[in-house]
Amino acid sequence: MANLNSEEQKKQYEEYVKQVTPVHSLPVNMAKAFLVGGLICVFGQWILNTAKSYGMNQEMAGAWCSLTLVFLSALLTGLNIYPKITKFGGAGALVPITGFANSVAAPAVEYKKEGQVFGIGAKIFTIAGPVILYGIFSSWVLGLIYLMFQWWGGGF
Amino acid sequence: MPAIGKQSIEFQNDVFILGGGSIVGKKEGDGPLGNCFDQIEEDPMIGMNSWEEAESALQQKAAELAIQKASVLKDQIRMIFAGDLLAQSIASSFGIVSFERPVYGLFGACSTMGEALSLGSMAVAGGYGDIVMALTSSHFASAEKEFRNPLEYGSQRPLSASWTVTGSGACVLGNRSSKVKITGVTAGKITDYGLKDAQNMGACMAPAACDTIAANLKDFMREPSWYDKIITGDLGYVGQRILFDLLKDRGQDITKQHLDCGMMIFDQETQDTHAGGSGCGCAASVFASYILPQVESGTWKKVLFVPTGALMSKTSFYEGQSVPGIAQAVVIEYVE
Secondary structure (H helix, E strand, O other), rough: OOOOOOOOHHHHHHHHHHOOOOOOHHHHHHHHHHHHHHHHHHHHHHHHHHHHHEEEEHHHHHHHHHHHHHHHHHHHHHHHHHHHHHHOHHHHHOOOOHHHHHHHHHHHHHHHHHOOOHHHHHOOOOOOHHHHHHHHHHHHHHHHHHHHHHHHHHHH | EEEEOOOOEEEEOOEEEEEEEEEHHHHHHHOOOOOOOOOOOOOOOOOOOOOHHHHHHHHHHHHHHHHHHOOHHHHHHOEEEOOOHHHHHHHHHHHHHHOOOOEEOOEOOOOOOHHHHHHHHHHOOOOOEEEEEEEEEHHHHHHHHHOOOOOOOOOOOOOOEEEOOEEEEEEEOOOOOOOOOEEEEEOOOEEEOOOOOOHHHHHHHHHHHHHHHHHHHHOOOOOHHOOOOEOOOHHHHHHHHHHHHEEEEEOOOOOOEEHHHHHOOOOOHHHHOOOOEHHHHHHHHHHHHHHHHHHHHOOOOEEEEEEEEOOOHHHHHHOOOOEEEEEEEEEEEEEO
Protein backbone atom coordinates (compact mmCIF):
# COMPACT_ATOMS: atom_id res chain seq x y z
CA MET A 1 0.00 0.00 0.00
CA ALA A 2 1.74 3.14 -1.20
CA ASN A 3 -0.69 5.71 0.14
CA LEU A 4 -3.07 6.08 3.00
CA ASN A 5 -6.27 7.27 1.45
CA SER A 6 -8.72 7.46 4.31
CA GLU A 7 -8.49 10.35 6.73
CA GLU A 8 -8.82 7.91 9.61
CA GLN A 9 -5.70 5.99 8.60
CA LYS A 10 -3.77 9.23 8.21
CA LYS A 11 -4.87 10.30 11.68
CA GLN A 12 -3.78 6.95 13.06
CA TYR A 13 -0.34 7.27 11.47
CA GLU A 14 -0.01 10.84 12.77
CA GLU A 15 -0.89 9.67 16.27
CA TYR A 16 1.62 6.84 16.06
CA VAL A 17 4.36 9.20 14.80
CA LYS A 18 3.61 11.56 17.68
CA GLN A 19 4.12 8.70 20.11
CA VAL A 20 7.53 7.67 18.75
CA THR A 21 8.94 11.16 18.13
CA PRO A 22 11.02 12.59 20.99
CA VAL A 23 10.31 16.19 22.02
CA HIS A 24 12.15 18.81 24.06
CA SER A 25 11.23 18.93 27.73
CA LEU A 26 8.74 21.77 28.19
CA PRO A 27 9.63 22.67 31.82
CA VAL A 28 13.35 22.80 30.98
CA ASN A 29 12.67 24.98 27.92
CA MET A 30 10.46 27.27 29.97
CA ALA A 31 13.11 27.62 32.66
CA LYS A 32 15.74 28.49 30.05
CA ALA A 33 13.38 30.98 28.39
CA PHE A 34 12.69 32.59 31.78
CA LEU A 35 16.40 32.88 32.48
CA VAL A 36 17.41 34.31 29.09
CA GLY A 37 14.35 36.54 28.69
CA GLY A 38 14.79 37.76 32.26
CA LEU A 39 18.46 38.56 31.74
CA ILE A 40 17.71 40.55 28.59
CA CYS A 41 15.06 42.53 30.47
CA VAL A 42 17.34 43.15 33.46
CA PHE A 43 19.98 44.40 31.05
CA GLY A 44 17.38 46.67 29.44
CA GLN A 45 16.42 48.03 32.83
CA TRP A 46 20.07 48.70 33.60
CA ILE A 47 20.41 50.71 30.36
CA LEU A 48 17.25 52.63 31.27
CA ASN A 49 18.47 53.43 34.76
CA THR A 50 21.91 54.42 33.52
CA ALA A 51 20.39 56.71 30.89
CA LYS A 52 18.20 58.33 33.55
CA SER A 53 21.18 58.82 35.85
CA TYR A 54 22.64 60.96 33.08
CA GLY A 55 19.63 63.21 33.46
CA MET A 56 17.43 61.89 30.60
CA ASN A 57 13.66 61.82 30.96
CA GLN A 58 11.70 58.52 30.74
CA GLU A 59 10.98 58.85 27.04
CA MET A 60 14.54 59.63 26.04
CA ALA A 61 15.96 56.90 28.28
CA GLY A 62 13.46 54.39 26.82
CA ALA A 63 14.57 55.25 23.31
CA TRP A 64 18.22 54.73 24.27
CA CYS A 65 17.31 51.40 25.84
CA SER A 66 15.59 50.10 22.68
CA LEU A 67 18.31 51.50 20.47
CA THR A 68 21.10 49.82 22.43
CA LEU A 69 19.32 46.45 22.59
CA VAL A 70 18.54 46.47 18.88
CA PHE A 71 22.08 47.46 18.01
CA LEU A 72 23.61 44.75 20.18
CA SER A 73 21.25 42.11 18.80
CA ALA A 74 22.09 43.04 15.20
CA LEU A 75 25.79 42.99 16.07
CA LEU A 76 25.51 39.57 17.74
CA THR A 77 23.52 38.31 14.74
CA GLY A 78 26.32 39.36 12.42
CA LEU A 79 28.83 37.61 14.66
CA ASN A 80 26.64 34.47 14.63
CA ILE A 81 26.26 34.59 18.41
CA TYR A 82 22.57 35.50 18.65
CA PRO A 83 21.36 32.22 17.04
CA LYS A 84 23.24 30.36 19.76
CA ILE A 85 21.53 32.40 22.47
CA THR A 86 18.13 31.63 20.89
CA LYS A 87 18.96 27.97 20.54
CA PHE A 88 19.46 27.89 24.29
CA GLY A 89 16.85 30.41 25.41
CA GLY A 90 14.06 29.83 22.87
CA ALA A 91 11.21 32.26 23.28
CA GLY A 92 13.19 34.02 26.00
CA ALA A 93 15.43 35.38 23.24
CA LEU A 94 12.78 35.53 20.50
CA VAL A 95 10.11 37.62 22.22
CA PRO A 96 12.12 40.65 23.46
CA ILE A 97 12.99 43.43 21.01
CA THR A 98 16.35 41.73 20.47
CA GLY A 99 14.59 38.78 18.81
CA PHE A 100 12.83 41.15 16.47
CA ALA A 101 16.14 42.77 15.55
CA ASN A 102 17.62 39.33 14.90
CA SER A 103 14.75 38.45 12.57
CA VAL A 104 15.48 41.57 10.49
CA ALA A 105 19.28 41.39 10.57
CA ALA A 106 19.46 37.67 9.67
CA PRO A 107 17.73 37.93 6.25
CA ALA A 108 19.77 41.06 5.51
CA VAL A 109 22.97 39.08 6.00
CA GLU A 110 21.69 36.01 4.15
CA TYR A 111 20.20 37.72 1.11
CA LYS A 112 22.93 40.34 0.60
CA LYS A 113 24.31 38.06 -2.14
CA GLU A 114 21.12 38.54 -4.14
CA GLY A 115 21.67 42.29 -4.38
CA GLN A 116 20.67 45.52 -2.62
CA VAL A 117 17.20 45.66 -4.19
CA PHE A 118 15.98 42.10 -4.80
CA GLY A 119 18.09 40.64 -2.02
CA ILE A 120 18.18 42.88 1.05
CA GLY A 121 15.41 45.21 -0.14
CA ALA A 122 12.83 42.60 -1.01
CA LYS A 123 13.65 39.99 1.61
CA ILE A 124 14.72 41.84 4.75
CA PHE A 125 11.21 41.58 6.24
CA THR A 126 10.47 37.95 5.24
CA ILE A 127 10.36 36.94 8.90
CA ALA A 128 9.52 40.24 10.62
CA GLY A 129 6.99 41.27 7.96
CA PRO A 130 4.04 39.31 9.38
CA VAL A 131 4.81 40.65 12.88
CA ILE A 132 4.80 44.22 11.59
CA LEU A 133 1.64 43.75 9.49
CA TYR A 134 -0.42 42.04 12.15
CA GLY A 135 1.07 44.20 14.89
CA ILE A 136 -0.18 47.31 13.12
CA PHE A 137 -3.48 45.66 12.21
CA SER A 138 -4.20 44.55 15.77
CA SER A 139 -3.39 48.02 17.13
CA TRP A 140 -5.86 49.40 14.59
CA VAL A 141 -8.52 46.95 15.84
CA LEU A 142 -7.75 47.87 19.44
CA GLY A 143 -7.96 51.54 18.54
CA LEU A 144 -11.37 50.94 16.98
CA ILE A 145 -12.60 49.15 20.10
CA TYR A 146 -11.26 51.98 22.25
CA LEU A 147 -13.11 54.50 20.09
CA MET A 148 -16.37 52.57 20.45
CA PHE A 149 -16.00 52.44 24.22
CA GLN A 150 -15.52 56.18 24.19
CA TRP A 151 -18.71 56.63 22.15
CA TRP A 152 -20.69 54.43 24.51
CA GLY A 153 -19.07 56.10 27.49
CA GLY A 154 -20.12 59.49 26.06
CA GLY A 155 -23.73 58.29 25.75
CA PHE A 156 -24.09 57.65 29.46
CA MET B 1 13.24 -10.72 -18.80
CA PRO B 2 15.15 -8.02 -16.93
CA ALA B 3 11.97 -6.45 -15.55
CA ILE B 4 10.78 -8.48 -12.59
CA GLY B 5 7.85 -8.17 -10.23
CA LYS B 6 5.97 -4.89 -10.27
CA GLN B 7 8.76 -2.35 -9.95
CA SER B 8 12.20 -3.98 -10.12
CA ILE B 9 14.87 -4.69 -12.72
CA GLU B 10 17.41 -7.51 -12.59
CA PHE B 11 20.23 -6.54 -14.94
CA GLN B 12 21.15 -9.12 -17.56
CA ASN B 13 24.28 -7.22 -18.55
CA ASP B 14 27.05 -6.30 -16.15
CA VAL B 15 27.10 -2.91 -14.48
CA PHE B 16 30.17 -2.19 -12.38
CA ILE B 17 30.99 0.66 -10.05
CA LEU B 18 34.44 1.75 -11.22
CA GLY B 19 35.08 4.27 -8.50
CA GLY B 20 33.56 6.71 -6.04
CA GLY B 21 34.59 10.14 -4.82
CA SER B 22 33.43 12.02 -1.75
CA ILE B 23 33.96 15.45 -0.29
CA VAL B 24 32.38 16.87 2.86
CA GLY B 25 32.43 19.90 5.14
CA LYS B 26 34.18 20.26 8.48
CA LYS B 27 31.31 19.06 10.68
CA GLU B 28 30.99 15.85 8.64
CA GLY B 29 34.76 15.48 8.75
CA ASP B 30 34.60 15.64 12.55
CA GLY B 31 31.99 12.87 12.57
CA PRO B 32 32.44 9.10 12.96
CA LEU B 33 33.22 8.63 9.24
CA GLY B 34 35.75 11.49 9.21
CA ASN B 35 38.72 9.45 8.00
CA CYS B 36 36.76 7.70 5.24
CA PHE B 37 36.08 10.75 3.08
CA ASP B 38 38.43 11.57 0.21
CA GLN B 39 38.48 15.25 1.03
CA ILE B 40 37.32 17.49 3.88
CA GLU B 41 36.72 21.19 3.26
CA GLU B 42 37.38 23.38 6.28
CA ASP B 43 35.92 26.48 4.61
CA PRO B 44 32.09 26.29 4.39
CA MET B 45 32.22 28.67 1.40
CA ILE B 46 34.83 26.50 -0.39
CA GLY B 47 36.43 29.76 -1.48
CA MET B 48 33.32 30.83 -3.39
CA ASN B 49 30.98 33.81 -2.99
CA SER B 50 27.69 32.17 -2.02
CA TRP B 51 26.36 28.98 -0.45
CA GLU B 52 24.96 27.88 -3.81
CA GLU B 53 28.29 28.35 -5.57
CA ALA B 54 29.97 26.50 -2.71
CA GLU B 55 27.67 23.52 -3.25
CA SER B 56 28.46 23.55 -6.97
CA ALA B 57 32.15 23.52 -6.11
CA LEU B 58 31.55 20.45 -3.93
CA GLN B 59 29.95 18.64 -6.87
CA GLN B 60 32.76 19.53 -9.20
CA LYS B 61 35.36 18.28 -6.75
CA ALA B 62 33.49 15.04 -5.98
CA ALA B 63 33.12 14.35 -9.70
CA GLU B 64 36.82 14.96 -10.30
CA LEU B 65 37.73 12.65 -7.41
CA ALA B 66 35.49 9.87 -8.74
CA ILE B 67 36.92 10.21 -12.25
CA GLN B 68 40.43 10.02 -10.85
CA LYS B 69 39.71 7.00 -8.63
CA ALA B 70 37.90 5.17 -11.42
CA SER B 71 40.94 5.71 -13.67
CA VAL B 72 38.88 7.02 -16.55
CA LEU B 73 39.17 10.18 -18.60
CA LYS B 74 36.64 12.97 -18.32
CA ASP B 75 35.92 12.75 -22.05
CA GLN B 76 35.01 9.07 -21.76
CA ILE B 77 31.92 9.83 -19.68
CA ARG B 78 28.90 9.37 -21.92
CA MET B 79 26.42 10.96 -19.56
CA ILE B 80 26.13 12.40 -16.09
CA PHE B 81 23.06 11.89 -13.91
CA ALA B 82 23.12 14.67 -11.34
CA GLY B 83 20.83 16.40 -8.89
CA ASP B 84 20.61 18.40 -5.68
CA LEU B 85 18.10 20.04 -3.35
CA LEU B 86 18.15 23.60 -4.61
CA ALA B 87 15.35 25.02 -6.75
CA GLN B 88 15.84 24.15 -10.43
CA SER B 89 18.88 22.07 -9.38
CA ILE B 90 21.29 24.98 -9.74
CA ALA B 91 24.04 23.33 -7.69
CA SER B 92 24.30 20.59 -10.33
CA SER B 93 23.98 22.87 -13.33
CA PHE B 94 26.75 25.19 -12.24
CA GLY B 95 28.80 22.40 -10.70
CA ILE B 96 29.22 20.37 -13.87
CA VAL B 97 28.98 23.01 -16.56
CA SER B 98 32.77 23.01 -16.93
CA PHE B 99 32.85 19.25 -17.66
CA GLU B 100 31.26 19.70 -21.06
CA ARG B 101 29.73 16.23 -20.95
CA PRO B 102 26.07 15.25 -21.59
CA VAL B 103 23.90 15.68 -18.50
CA TYR B 104 20.53 14.51 -17.23
CA GLY B 105 19.41 16.65 -14.32
CA LEU B 106 17.42 14.84 -11.65
CA PHE B 107 15.28 15.66 -8.66
CA GLY B 108 14.37 13.06 -6.08
CA ALA B 109 15.01 15.15 -2.96
CA CYS B 110 17.44 13.27 -0.71
CA SER B 111 16.86 10.04 -2.68
CA THR B 112 18.57 11.52 -5.74
CA MET B 113 21.70 9.36 -5.42
CA GLY B 114 19.50 6.26 -5.64
CA GLU B 115 17.76 7.70 -8.67
CA ALA B 116 21.08 8.62 -10.33
CA LEU B 117 22.59 5.19 -9.67
CA SER B 118 19.42 3.47 -10.95
CA LEU B 119 19.24 5.45 -14.19
CA GLY B 120 22.99 5.28 -14.67
CA SER B 121 23.06 1.51 -14.32
CA MET B 122 20.10 1.19 -16.69
CA ALA B 123 22.03 3.21 -19.27
CA VAL B 124 25.09 0.99 -18.86
CA ALA B 125 23.10 -2.28 -18.80
CA GLY B 126 21.17 -1.16 -21.85
CA GLY B 127 24.38 -0.55 -23.71
CA TYR B 128 23.72 3.15 -24.16
CA GLY B 129 26.78 4.28 -22.29
CA ASP B 130 29.92 2.38 -21.41
CA ILE B 131 30.94 4.90 -18.74
CA VAL B 132 28.45 7.13 -16.92
CA MET B 133 28.43 9.08 -13.69
CA ALA B 134 25.98 9.47 -10.79
CA LEU B 135 26.47 12.64 -8.75
CA THR B 136 24.59 14.53 -6.04
CA SER B 137 25.27 17.14 -3.40
CA SER B 138 23.80 19.15 -0.57
CA HIS B 139 25.01 22.01 1.60
CA PHE B 140 23.74 22.80 5.08
CA ALA B 141 23.59 26.54 4.52
CA SER B 142 22.04 26.50 1.04
CA ALA B 143 19.41 23.99 2.19
CA GLU B 144 18.54 26.06 5.27
CA LYS B 145 18.13 29.07 3.01
CA GLU B 146 16.08 27.12 0.45
CA PHE B 147 13.73 25.33 2.84
CA ARG B 148 13.90 27.04 6.23
CA ASN B 149 15.26 30.30 7.61
CA PRO B 150 18.31 32.48 7.04
CA LEU B 151 21.26 30.94 8.83
CA GLU B 152 21.70 33.73 11.39
CA TYR B 153 18.05 33.67 12.42
CA GLY B 154 17.74 32.18 15.90
CA SER B 155 15.38 29.28 16.39
CA GLN B 156 15.12 25.99 18.23
CA ARG B 157 15.15 22.85 16.10
CA PRO B 158 12.86 20.05 17.22
CA LEU B 159 14.50 16.74 18.18
CA SER B 160 12.97 15.10 15.10
CA ALA B 161 14.72 17.54 12.75
CA SER B 162 17.73 16.39 10.76
CA TRP B 163 20.92 18.22 9.88
CA THR B 164 21.59 18.72 6.15
CA VAL B 165 24.96 17.27 5.23
CA THR B 166 27.46 19.55 3.53
CA GLY B 167 28.98 17.23 1.01
CA SER B 168 28.89 15.57 -2.34
CA GLY B 169 29.39 12.06 -3.61
CA ALA B 170 29.99 10.75 -7.09
CA CYS B 171 30.22 7.29 -8.62
CA VAL B 172 31.51 6.26 -12.02
CA LEU B 173 29.61 3.29 -13.46
CA GLY B 174 30.69 1.26 -16.43
CA ASN B 175 30.82 -2.05 -18.20
CA ARG B 176 34.48 -2.75 -17.50
CA SER B 177 35.12 -5.10 -14.64
CA SER B 178 35.63 -4.06 -11.02
CA LYS B 179 35.02 -5.53 -7.57
CA VAL B 180 31.52 -4.07 -7.21
CA LYS B 181 28.50 -4.74 -9.34
CA ILE B 182 25.02 -3.24 -9.46
CA THR B 183 22.82 -6.26 -10.13
CA GLY B 184 19.38 -4.75 -9.85
CA VAL B 185 17.23 -1.83 -8.85
CA THR B 186 13.77 -1.28 -7.40
CA ALA B 187 12.14 1.97 -8.44
CA GLY B 188 10.22 3.73 -5.69
CA LYS B 189 6.65 4.97 -5.65
CA ILE B 190 5.62 8.30 -4.21
CA THR B 191 4.27 7.33 -0.84
CA ASP B 192 1.98 9.65 1.09
CA TYR B 193 0.83 8.87 4.60
CA GLY B 194 -0.58 12.37 5.00
CA LEU B 195 2.01 13.70 7.43
CA LYS B 196 2.58 17.47 7.19
CA ASP B 197 5.49 17.92 9.55
CA ALA B 198 8.50 18.94 7.44
CA GLN B 199 10.59 19.00 10.62
CA ASN B 200 10.08 15.25 10.99
CA MET B 201 11.22 14.04 7.60
CA GLY B 202 12.20 10.61 8.92
CA ALA B 203 8.54 9.92 9.68
CA CYS B 204 7.50 11.29 6.28
CA MET B 205 9.98 9.07 4.40
CA ALA B 206 9.81 5.85 6.43
CA PRO B 207 6.62 4.60 4.67
CA ALA B 208 8.36 5.07 1.29
CA ALA B 209 11.44 3.20 2.47
CA CYS B 210 9.20 0.43 3.79
CA ASP B 211 7.31 0.25 0.50
CA THR B 212 10.44 0.09 -1.67
CA ILE B 213 12.26 -2.42 0.57
CA ALA B 214 9.18 -4.66 0.72
CA ALA B 215 8.80 -4.41 -3.07
CA ASN B 216 12.46 -5.29 -3.56
CA LEU B 217 12.20 -8.38 -1.35
CA LYS B 218 9.00 -9.45 -3.06
CA ASP B 219 10.09 -8.80 -6.65
CA PHE B 220 13.44 -10.59 -6.20
CA MET B 221 11.84 -13.22 -3.95
CA ARG B 222 14.41 -12.66 -1.22
CA GLU B 223 14.45 -12.66 2.56
CA PRO B 224 16.03 -9.69 4.36
CA SER B 225 18.84 -12.04 5.45
CA TRP B 226 19.89 -12.40 1.79
CA TYR B 227 21.48 -8.98 2.24
CA ASP B 228 24.45 -8.35 4.51
CA LYS B 229 23.24 -4.78 4.93
CA ILE B 230 20.13 -2.82 4.05
CA ILE B 231 21.16 0.83 4.17
CA THR B 232 18.66 3.68 3.98
CA GLY B 233 19.59 7.25 3.11
CA ASP B 234 18.54 9.64 5.82
CA LEU B 235 15.67 8.27 7.89
CA GLY B 236 17.49 9.15 11.09
CA TYR B 237 16.64 7.85 14.54
CA VAL B 238 12.91 8.56 14.37
CA GLY B 239 12.52 7.22 10.83
CA GLN B 240 14.44 4.03 11.58
CA ARG B 241 12.14 3.17 14.45
CA ILE B 242 9.09 3.74 12.24
CA LEU B 243 10.59 1.74 9.35
CA PHE B 244 11.12 -1.24 11.67
CA ASP B 245 7.53 -1.02 12.93
CA LEU B 246 6.03 -0.66 9.45
CA LEU B 247 8.01 -3.60 8.09
CA LYS B 248 7.10 -5.67 11.11
CA ASP B 249 3.45 -5.08 10.25
CA ARG B 250 4.22 -6.63 6.87
CA GLY B 251 5.98 -9.57 8.48
CA GLN B 252 9.53 -8.47 7.63
CA ASP B 253 12.32 -7.90 10.10
CA ILE B 254 15.41 -5.98 8.97
CA THR B 255 16.69 -4.88 12.39
CA LYS B 256 19.83 -7.04 12.03
CA GLN B 257 20.79 -5.72 8.60
CA HIS B 258 19.72 -2.13 8.80
CA LEU B 259 21.99 0.90 8.77
CA ASP B 260 21.13 4.51 7.99
CA CYS B 261 23.57 6.95 6.37
CA GLY B 262 22.04 9.82 8.34
CA MET B 263 22.72 8.02 11.60
CA MET B 264 26.26 7.04 10.59
CA ILE B 265 27.60 10.36 9.38
CA PHE B 266 27.17 12.31 12.64
CA ASP B 267 27.63 11.46 16.29
CA GLN B 268 24.23 12.22 17.78
CA GLU B 269 25.66 12.61 21.30
CA THR B 270 28.33 15.20 20.60
CA GLN B 271 27.42 16.88 17.31
CA ASP B 272 23.98 18.24 18.17
CA THR B 273 22.44 16.94 14.96
CA HIS B 274 19.22 15.66 16.56
CA ALA B 275 17.65 12.97 14.33
CA GLY B 276 20.72 12.58 12.09
CA GLY B 277 22.11 13.79 8.79
CA SER B 278 20.05 14.37 5.66
CA GLY B 279 20.29 15.80 2.18
CA CYS B 280 21.34 14.49 -1.23
CA GLY B 281 24.95 14.69 -0.10
CA CYS B 282 24.34 12.47 2.92
CA ALA B 283 23.57 9.18 1.17
CA ALA B 284 25.95 10.02 -1.69
CA SER B 285 29.00 10.83 0.41
CA VAL B 286 28.45 7.91 2.82
CA PHE B 287 27.99 5.57 -0.13
CA ALA B 288 31.14 6.70 -1.94
CA SER B 289 33.31 6.90 1.17
CA TYR B 290 32.17 4.02 3.34
CA ILE B 291 29.67 1.61 1.76
CA LEU B 292 31.52 1.23 -1.55
CA PRO B 293 34.89 0.39 0.09
CA GLN B 294 33.18 -2.15 2.37
CA VAL B 295 31.81 -3.96 -0.68
CA GLU B 296 35.05 -3.51 -2.66
CA SER B 297 36.95 -5.28 0.11
CA GLY B 298 34.34 -8.02 0.35
CA THR B 299 33.47 -7.21 3.98
CA TRP B 300 29.89 -6.88 2.83
CA LYS B 301 28.95 -9.05 -0.13
CA LYS B 302 25.37 -8.02 -0.77
CA VAL B 303 24.00 -4.61 0.06
CA LEU B 304 20.65 -2.98 -0.59
CA PHE B 305 21.21 0.77 -0.78
CA VAL B 306 17.98 2.72 -0.36
CA PRO B 307 18.30 6.53 -0.42
CA THR B 308 15.12 8.22 0.78
CA GLY B 309 13.63 11.59 -0.11
CA ALA B 310 10.95 13.92 1.21
CA LEU B 311 9.12 15.47 -1.72
CA MET B 312 8.10 18.95 -0.71
CA SER B 313 8.83 22.54 -1.53
CA LYS B 314 8.39 25.67 0.54
CA THR B 315 5.27 26.44 -1.51
CA SER B 316 3.63 23.05 -1.06
CA PHE B 317 4.41 23.23 2.66
CA TYR B 318 2.88 26.68 3.16
CA GLU B 319 -0.13 25.69 1.07
CA GLY B 320 -0.84 22.95 3.57
CA GLN B 321 0.12 19.94 1.45
CA SER B 322 1.47 16.80 3.04
CA VAL B 323 5.09 15.68 2.73
CA PRO B 324 5.18 12.53 0.58
CA GLY B 325 8.26 10.34 0.52
CA ILE B 326 10.13 8.33 -2.08
CA ALA B 327 12.87 5.70 -1.87
CA GLN B 328 15.00 4.22 -4.62
CA ALA B 329 16.67 0.86 -4.03
CA VAL B 330 19.91 -0.31 -5.66
CA VAL B 331 21.30 -3.84 -5.22
CA ILE B 332 25.10 -3.79 -4.82
CA GLU B 333 27.12 -7.01 -4.89
CA TYR B 334 30.75 -7.94 -4.36
CA VAL B 335 32.40 -9.63 -7.33
CA GLU B 336 34.53 -12.62 -6.29
